[in-house]
Amino acid sequence: MLRAERHPFPSRAQSGFTLMEVLISALLISMAVGSIVALSARSARALRYSRQTSAASQILQQRIEMVRGANWAEVTSSMAVARLMEKAAASEAELADSTLMEYLEVTVPKASPQGLVETEKSFSVRRTGGTASIEHSGDFTGEQTLLYQTTVTWRDQTGLHRRSLRTIVCRNGLTRSGTVGTVLGRPGSYGGDSR
Numbered sequence: 001m002l003r004a005e006r007h008p009f010p011s012r013a014q015s016g017f018t019l020m021e022v023l024i025s026a027l028l029i030s031m032a033v034g035s036i037v038a039l040s041a042r043s044a045r046a047l048r049y050s051r052q053t054s055a056a057s058q059i060l061q062q063r064i065e066m067v068r069g070a071n072w073a074e075v076t077s078s079m080a081v082a083r084l085m086e087k088a089a090a091s092e093a094e095l096a097d098s099t100l101m102e103y104l105e106v107t108v109p110k111a112s113p114q115g116l117v118e119t120e121k122s123f124s125v126r127r128t129g130g131t132a133s134i135e136h137s138g139d140f141t142g143e144q145t146l147l148y149q150t151t152v153t154w155r156d157q158t159g160l161h162r163r164s165l166r167t168i169v170c171r172n173g174l175t176r177s178g179t180v181g182t183v184l185g186r187p188g189s190y191g192g193d194s195r
Contacts, residue, residue, distance in 0.1 A: 055094030056152040060165040062089040077139040078123040085132035098154040102127040107147045145170045
């Protein structure tokens with residue numbers, strides 16, 4: 001009877017994976033998983049920053065709309081603006097996990113050939129922790145045009161961030177007063193008759 005010879009080492013097809021192959025595979029898989037986790041963390045930070053920036057922009061717009069929706073006497077003195085800023089903007093809750101500060105500066109502009117320019121006449125109100133405080137007082141009730149600049153600043157894990165928005169508010173509306181360098185709204189300015 002013939003016996004098949006046995007080799008002391010099985011053929012490669014029968015042996016499976018070597019320890020070195022398993023270690024290299026484990027290293028490659030762990031590098032891929034690590035990259036995915038790092039990318040996920042970076043994406044979460046970017047998403048949080050986008051949400052915060054969007055919320056800050058909404059706070060700015062809501063604050064400007066509060067100014068525009070109020071009557072002239074409610075937005076032309078530092079005391080009145082401080083009362084207006086005591087009310088939280090609707091989007092403020094979106095930045096609850098950060099240190100939020102609002103700053104509103106009201107300036108009396110003057111007309112120039114290049115349009116409106118700022119003057120030194122201004123007042124400012126700061127809102128931190130839900131409390132508004134007057135930094136520089138003033139009362140511009142007698143003025144016809146005011147420049148409002150509102151700034152939102154917040155601090156989170158990545159640092160300090162800031163967004164600003166400016167607008168002009170006129171006692172009689174922008175186009176009726178004609179003080180902003182435009183003739184729109186003046187009788188006869190649109191090419192028609194001034195009936």
